[in-house]
Amino acid sequence: EIVLTQSPGTLSLSPGERATLSCRASQIFSSSYLAWYQQKPGQAPRLLIYGASNRATAIPDRFSGSGSGTDFTLTISRLEPEDFAVYYCQQYGSSPLTFGGGTKVEIK
Amino acid sequence: EVQLLESGGGLAQPGGSLRLSCAAPGFTFRSYALGWVRQAPGKGLEWVSTISGSGVDTYYADSVKGRFTISRDNSKNTLDLQMNSLRAEDTALYYCARSSGFNYGNAFDSWGQGTLVTVCS
Numbered sequence: 001e002i003v004l005t006q007s008p009g010t011l012s013l014s015p016g017e018r019a020t021l022s023c024r025a026s027q028i029f030s031s032s033y034l035a036w037y038q039q040k041p042g043q044a045p046r047l048l049i050y051g052a053s054n055r056a057t058a059i060p061d062r063f064s065g066s067g068s069g070t071d072f073t074l075t076i077s078r079l080e081p082e083d084f085a086v087y088y089c090q091q092y093g094s095s096p097l098t099f100g101g102g103t104k105v106e107i108k
Numbered sequence: 109e110v111q112l113l114e115s116g117g118g119l120a121q122p123g124g125s126l127r128l129s130c131a132a133p134g135f136t137f138r139s140y141a142l143g144w145v146r147q148a149p150g151k152g153l154e155w156v157s158t159i160s161g162s163g164v165d166t167y168y169a170d171s172v173k174g175r176f177t178i179s180r181d182n183s184k185n186t187l188d189l190q191m192n193s194l195r196a197e198d199t200a201l202y203y204c205a206r207s208s209g210f211n212y213g214n215a216f217d218s219w220g221q222g223t224l225v226t227v228c229s
Contacts, residue, residue: 035215037153044203044219045145045153056217088153092215095167097143097155 002027002091004100012108019076021103023067023089031068033093039102040085048087049074079105110135110218112204117223120194128223130187130204137185138162141207143216144178144189146200146225156202157189161210172198194227201225 003026013019023034031052037045047056049065052072062077076083084107089100116128130142143158157178158167166178177190187204201224205216 033213037216039153044221045216046219047208047215047217050208050215050217056215090153090215092213095212096169097158097167097212099153099155102152 001096002029002094002098004089004091004098006087006089006100006103008103009101010104010106012106013079014108015079015081017079019074019079019083019105021074021076021087021089021105023072023074023100025070025072025091028069029091029093031072033091034065034067034072035090035092036063036065036074037088037090038083038085039088045088076105081107110206112206112218112220114202114204114220114223117202117225119226119228121229122195122227124194124227125190125192126194126225128189128191128202128204128225130220132185132187132204132206135206138182139210141209141211141214142180142187143205143207144187145203145205145216145219146198147203147222148197148200151200154200158207158212159187160212165212167212191225194225196227199225199227 034052036049039045053065113131144156175193201222203222204220206218208214208217
């Protein structure tokens with residue numbers, strides 16, 4: 001099983017600042033199978049990034065993904081008020097499919 | 109617009125059963141794998157199961173293997189999750205999610221709003 005570890009657990013930032021979220025895997029896997037999701041309180045998750053770096057439909061270009069091997073990053077270039085949420089990474093290339101524990105981006 | 113509408117959640121006793129359903133109008137149902145992802149109260153996301161577009165291939169998390177069964181009816185555009193031998197640790201909000209491709213190995217690009225399952229005596 002591929003274990004995904006996200007850091008930090010909580011990120012306290014102000015609107016307009018840059019957010020950098022990390023996702024580290026317990027073993028190497030293809031970046032083609034790494035996704036990022038955003039979840040706001042009381043809402044279902046929303047797909048942001050797939051294949052490590054491809055934005056999903058209607059996702060603003062301030063969201064970008066990068067990485068390979070075991071280290072992946074989600075970057076939000078300039079935080080908007082609606083971006084404060086919990087973010088999860090996920091690998092979907094092998095079974096079992098696994099999620100990271102999440103990073104909460106909160107308003108400082 | 110893709111819609112995924114879950115139903116069937118509720119209260120069950122340990123050892124009991126529940127059947128969740130997900131209705132999915134608005135897209136070519138048989139062309140996509142579908143899955144269930146759950147979220148315990150205040151916790152993160154946990155994948156439960158995925159079924160291929162044809163329904164032939166199914167995949168399960170170890171925590172539910174042998175107790176849960178995923179199935180789909182491509183003539184009715186519905187997805188089901190039969191949950192037996194329920195445990196307290198199965199308590200969670202269960203999301204129906206559409207995979208972005210026919211088989212396992214794709215991200216979940218659309219999600220329902222979830223149905224709550226509570227297991228307690």
